[in-house]
Amino acid sequence: MNDTAWIDDALSGARPQAMGALLRYFRNLDLAEEAFQEACLRALKTWPRTGPPRDPAAWLIFVGRNSGIDQIRRKARETVLPDEDLLSDLDDAEADMAERLDGAHYRDDILRLLFICSNPSLPATQQVALALRIVSGLSVRQIARAFLVGEAAMEQRITRAKARIAAADLSFDAPDAGERANRLTMVAAMIYLVFNEGYSAASGPGSVSSDLCDEAIRLTRLLLRLFPAEPEIMGLAALLLIQHSRLEARFDDDGAIILLDDQDRSLWSRPMMTEAFSLLDKAIRHRRPGIYQVQAAIAALHARAETPADTDWAQIDRLYATLEHLQPSPVVSLNRAVAIAKLKGPEAGLAWIEPLSGSLDTYFYFHGLHGWLLMQMGRHREAKFAFDRAIALSSSAAEAAHIRMQLDRLEKDAVSAEPGK
Amino acid sequence: MLYAILCYNDENAVGAWSAEEDAIVMRDLAAVQEKLAKAGKLGPVARLLPTTSATTLRKGAGEPLVIDGPFAETKEQFLGFFVVDCMSLEEAIDAARDLARANPGMGSYEIRPIALYKPSELPT
Structure with a gap:
């Protein structure tokens, strides 16, 4: 890290707190932003000389507020307030600020x-x-x-x-x-x-x-x-950490999506998972389940499985049932279909998603999953139709590339299934 | 003489590091540790998870209270630590309860998961 990197880190670390306080003072987003910008500029000038203040956020709030008031007055009648270097006891003021805030x-x-x-x-x-x-x-x-x-x-x-x-x-x-x-x-x-x-x-x-x-x-x-002490915020943190822990494993060299079953699990980030598990542990103690905690629990069951075959699909199915109850939505039901297909076979999965075809007709994942289930059942012609529909609805190159890979797999299967091969 | 060296820093600022920045810091710290380890002077090393993952057991008049979050009082001082290997947070809290019972007076026990642990390299 270079010499001023610590200032950048301190500024971005203190930003939400400082911006929040400045917004309360000025009750105007643009004014708060200008005041914060000005405070950052002064920090970049002052901190290399003085070292970091004890409480960077309090410093930025104090200086930002002064410069904001200065701005307002200047606009009002061109009077200038003293520079903060001339304000004798910035240190004391800072401690005072920190106490009041x-x-x-x-x-x-x-x-x-x-x-x-x-x-x-x-x-x-x-x-x-x-x-x-x-x-x-x-x-x-x-x-x-x-x-x-x-x-x-x-x-x-x-x-x-x-x-x-x-x-x-x-x-x-x-x-x-x-x-x-x-x-x-x-x-x-x-x-x-x-x-x-x-x-x-x-x-x-x-x-x-x-x-x-x-x-x-x-x-x-x-x-x-x-x-x-908010279990849902713990759940949200756990959910995001587990999803993000798979980043390194989610894409191949060409940027195409790799499905969970095919990912190299050694690439999943252990520290992120550990943090997620410990947050989920904390959340569950409250016995106040919510949508983020349940989704995090599902993600954790995937994360804890050493191989895809070790996945506890029965428990995942139960958690999806809970989620459907907490947050009824066709997308949640669609996700549950994977667990059902794993537990009872692709036919059961297909039967499960059939009633969703109307509400999810323009949803990429619906057609992707539909194609995948049909492919498992050997209904290749219909699978190809579903995959084509998915490609048409994909919103990123990675999504489209993934479906194209499924289509390739389908063609290979079709060729090897021809009589005489 | 054995010394514990405890790290303190602004969690907001450290949390603002990118993965690359974090990796550079860890690499530089590892180089220092390696020197100490070679000299037979390095005990266990631990990097703790953020304070958001902490749970605190606080002793009071009755049963100790279990509170979400880190130890936040300033009138008590950091006196010692234990590393325990538990199946769950519940088990770790139970261990802290046992310690609290054995320890007279008041005080708190912050239970903080460990992100990275290197066992002692001190000569036995």
């Missing part, structure tokens, strides 16, 4: 910041883009690359999202317990969107999209530090 304050600030990005009136992609820009501090260019769109288009998308939340009424009072729980649920859903955006677009380690997964995990850990 106690844990509860910080917690609601950060939650509010995340919550405004989770506004349900925003489409999912705008929620994700906004959170990455405002909370994580990714540049518009980085976000645009992750979404595979042009910078100008992303800039526009973020501006539009900001305008919409500026118009929305947001309370700056400390939320009551009910409102806090409500915000937490919305924020968890938004973080899961950030992760899925990265997960579905990733094409291997080191890609911009996999950075989104890292970012989602970082945000979940942040939430967990603020709300250490």
